[in-house]
Amino acid sequence: xxxxxxxxxxxxxxxxxxxxxxxxxxxxxxxxxxxxxxxxxxxxxxxxxxxxxxxxxxxxxxxxxxxxxxxxxxxxxxxxxxxxxxxxxxxxxxxxxxxxxxxxxxxxxxxxxxxxxxxxxxxxxxxxxxxxxxxxxxxxxxxxxxxxxxxxxxxxxxxxxxxxxxxxxxxxxxxxxxxxxxxxxxxxxxxxxxxxxxxxxxxxxxxxxxxxxxxxxxxxxxxxxxxxxxxxxxxxxxxxxxxxxxxxxxxxxxxxxxxxxxxxxxxxxxxxxxxxxxxxxxxxxxxxxxxxxxxxxxxxxxxxxxxxxxxxxxxxxxxxxxxxxxxxxxxxxxxxxxxxxxxxxxxxxxxxxxxxxxxxxxxxxxxxxxxxxxxxx
Amino acid sequence: xxxxxxxxxxxxxxxxxxxxxxxxxxxxxxxxxxxxxxxxxxxxxxxxxxxxxxxxxxxxxxxxxxxxxxxxxxxxxxxxxxxxxxxxxxxxxxxxxxxxxxxxxxxxxxxxxxxxxxxxxxxxxxxxxxxxxxxxxxxxxxxxxxxxxxxxxxxxxxxxxxxxxxxxxxxxxxxxxxxxxxxxxxxxxxxxxxxxxxxxxxxxxxxxxxxxxxxxxxxxxxxxxxxxxxxxxxxxxxxxxxxxxxxxxxxxxxxxxxxxxxxxxxxxxxxxxxxxxxxxxxxxxxxxxxxxxxxxxxxxxxxxxxxxxxxxxxxxxxxxxxxxxxxxxxxxxxxxxxxxxxxxxx
Numbered sequence: 001x002x003x004x005x006x007x008x009x010x011x012x013x014x015x016x017x018x019x020x021x022x023x024x025x026x027x028x029x030x031x032x033x034x035x036x037x038x039x040x041x042x043x044x045x046x047x048x049x050x051x052x053x054x055x056x057x058x059x060x061x062x063x064x065x066x067x068x069x070x071x072x073x074x075x076x077x078x079x080x081x082x083x084x085x086x087x088x089x090x091x092x093x094x095x096x097x098x099x100x101x102x103x104x105x106x107x108x109x110x111x112x113x114x115x116x117x118x119x120x121x122x123x124x125x126x127x128x129x130x131x132x133x134x135x136x137x138x139x140x141x142x143x144x145x146x147x148x149x150x151x152x153x154x155x156x157x158x159x160x161x162x163x164x165x166x167x168x169x170x171x172x173x174x175x176x177x178x179x180x181x182x183x184x185x186x187x188x189x190x191x192x193x194x195x196x197x198x199x200x201x202x203x204x205x206x207x208x209x210x211x212x213x214x215x216x217x218x219x220x221x222x223x224x225x226x227x228x229x230x231x232x233x234x235x236x237x238x239x240x241x242x243x244x245x246x247x248x249x250x251x252x253x254x255x256x257x258x259x260x261x262x263x264x265x266x267x268x269x270x271x272x273x274x275x276x277x278x279x280x281x282x283x284x285x286x287x288x289x290x291x292x293x294x295x296x297x298x299x300x301x302x303x304x305x306x307x308x309x310x311x312x313x314x315x316x317x318x319x320x321x322x323x324x325x326x327x328x329x330x331x332x333x334x335x336x337x338x339x340x341x342x343x344x345x346x347x348x349x350x351x352x353x354x355x356x357x358x359x360x361x362x363x364x365x366x367x368x369x370x371x372x373x374x375x376x377x
Numbered sequence: 378x379x380x381x382x383x384x385x386x387x388x389x390x391x392x393x394x395x396x397x398x399x400x401x402x403x404x405x406x407x408x409x410x411x412x413x414x415x416x417x418x419x420x421x422x423x424x425x426x427x428x429x430x431x432x433x434x435x436x437x438x439x440x441x442x443x444x445x446x447x448x449x450x451x452x453x454x455x456x457x458x459x460x461x462x463x464x465x466x467x468x469x470x471x472x473x474x475x476x477x478x479x480x481x482x483x484x485x486x487x488x489x490x491x492x493x494x495x496x497x498x499x500x501x502x503x504x505x506x507x508x509x510x511x512x513x514x515x516x517x518x519x520x521x522x523x524x525x526x527x528x529x530x531x532x533x534x535x536x537x538x539x540x541x542x543x544x545x546x547x548x549x550x551x552x553x554x555x556x557x558x559x560x561x562x563x564x565x566x567x568x569x570x571x572x573x574x575x576x577x578x579x580x581x582x583x584x585x586x587x588x589x590x591x592x593x594x595x596x597x598x599x600x601x602x603x604x605x606x607x608x609x610x611x612x613x614x615x616x617x618x619x620x621x622x623x624x625x626x627x628x629x630x631x632x633x634x635x636x637x638x639x640x641x642x643x644x645x646x647x648x649x650x651x652x653x654x655x656x657x658x659x660x661x662x663x664x665x666x667x668x669x670x671x672x673x674x675x676x677x678x679x680x681x682x683x684x685x686x687x688x689x690x691x692x693x694x695x696x697x698x699x700x701x702x703x704x705x706x707x708x709x710x711x712x713x714x715x716x717x718x719x720x721x722x723x
Contacts, residue, residue: 291632292632294629294630294632295632295633295635297633298633299636332630335600336600336633339600339602339603340600369597369626369630370629373597373627
């Protein structure tokens with residue numbers, strides 16, 4: 001499947017408040033050096049009649065780096081953000097998976113049922129992985145069968161292989177997810193094979209899913225850094241994303257697995273990936289291990305991404321940095337999106353209630369700053 | 378994250394980071410020709426003002442011993458920070474944590490190139506600060522009447538009158554004054570704060586002589602949207618170079634708000650705020666002189682000049698800063714800027 005190429009930043013040359021239509025650029029009079037609207041900032045002064053003798057061509061070095069970059073900044077700062085963002089709640093799976101204590105099945109079901117009423121459109125329910133590897137998810141079938149599935153809400157589940165997929169479908173799953181990684185070492189340590197081999201395993205899942213008309217979401221881990229390899233090249237992330245998208249995943253969630261990314265590396269990575277996968281098919285899954293998650297998500301939104309993964313109460317730590325935090329808290333994300341006027345459909349109050357519920361059950365403090373500020377644990 | 382467990386402290390220690398995650402701390406390599414840098418669209422330098430010893434400790438419940446405060450500031454001085462807010466010369470009745478302001482001020486090691494501002498809420502505090510050796514002071518305004526009343530028991534107007542005394546004395550002694558505006562994005566008592574009000578208070582503080590205005594999201598309720606709206610209002614009243622942001626992370630929004638502030642301020646710098654100079658090229662001779670002058674100035678400009686030509690080559694805009702301040706150009710050169718006199722023809 002050919003990936004759409006992004007030719008121009010969508011915001012090029014336009015400055016409009018969130019939610020409003022595209023307006024005229026700010027001031028096209030004297031001194032406006034970026035009115036060409038191409039978003040590239042190239043300012044070839046060669047055109048037009050010269051004002052007089054001795055002028056000739058305008059000197060090239062006057063096109064400075066800053067001015068060349070202005071439209072991008074203008075775009076970014078103009079906040080040409082999506083009008084709607086789909087929030088994918090990964091707390092019950094990615095969140096709980098990293099919690100130390102095993103959560104009773106009833107509590108998991110209770111959490112998912114509460115989340116279902118918050119307006120979240122997607123809630124990752126569980127993982128059909130062997131309980132030997134992930135004991136927390138041993139009750140996947142019971143959870144899947146026990147939750148109250150609301151119409152209009154998706155409940156994807158993780159399926160690392162064909163066996164897991166079949167078990168998931170038998171338990172009533174209507175959407176599945178597969179996990180790739182942009183790091184060879186991470187893949188080796190995580191599932192004991194190379195990236196290529198992992199994709200071959202997933203292709204079995206893809207074929208079965210296609211036959212059963214079940215949509216598949218793809219995750220790419222370590223997009224901004226790997227706990228084993230260190231730096232990950234943006235090109236590698238783009239390559240893996242492209243392969244997974246070509247295999248048939250409807251969406252690719254790019255995961256900053258160890259939360260090491262910053263706005264700069266996020267932008268660099270997304271620029272590479274967006275050349276291979278249409279931005280409408282991209283999601284970001286930022287960990288807040290170094291406190292960078294919301295800033296990274298903001299940059300992703302500015303670049304056109306409109307699907308963001310988050311975990312209620314910031315559930316889930318980091319298996320690679322003992323004691324550190326993990327997923328970005330859904331409450332904090334929704335707070336930011338609300339402040340930006342971006343529609344999510346999520347009721348923040350009910351979300352905080354779900355967070356309170358699970359934190360009480362886990363006997364732990366919430367990682368959500370919004371919840372802390374609202375005196376909800 | 379609440380109390381930091383020892384495992385986390387170990388994890389976050391810099392040595393651990395460098396050992397196990399060697400790519401942290403490596404400077405971003407310069408972009409290859411024709412390639413965009415990772416940080417393209419962002420300023421090359423951001424001044425970080427460390428407020429931990431004052432604003433940070435002030436809000437800690439436990440009274441911190443003086444020698445610990447001094448040690449903290451001494452260690453911060455070695456990090457490369459260019460400004461560290463040391464203490465507050467406020468009555469110990471109101472802020473017991475800052476009761477040892479004199480001892481701290483006298484006890485710290487002053488590193489060359491590092492500024493050590495102190496808070497001085499009134500003239501008495503200012504005099505005490507100077508007596509203790511302060512060489513820079515800060516004053517605190519608020520964009521909310523209720524907050525001003527609850528915090529310092531007077532209206533915004535009354536507080537500004539008090540600050541005027543401080544600023545006047547400071548100017549007489551060549552002491553720079555930094556101004557803070559609290560509740561820039563929301564007030565715990567009033568709720569929403571109008572950007573226009575923040576702009577008005579900022580303008581008052583800047584006009585009276587504060588060299589920089591730090592806009593504080595005191596309760597951390599701001600989001601990128603409200604940050605942008607507020608900054609747009611303030612930028613109409615005070616120069617960009619005088620704006621700083623002071624974001625609280627109460628709702629986890631601080632870094633996103635700071636990123637937005639950087640983007641908004643840089644955008645405005647490029648498009649034409651107070652220090653932008655517009656050049657009308659209808660007079661070609663003077664213009665070519667101008668261009669020559671600009672090029673010859675480049676060797677003593679400490680900030681890279683940012684000039685851009687319009688598509689038809691008829692006008693050029695940009696800003697130039699020189700080491701000691703802003704470049705002044707006369708009307709005859711068709712440059713417009715906030716200063717009189719001309720550095721090119723002088």
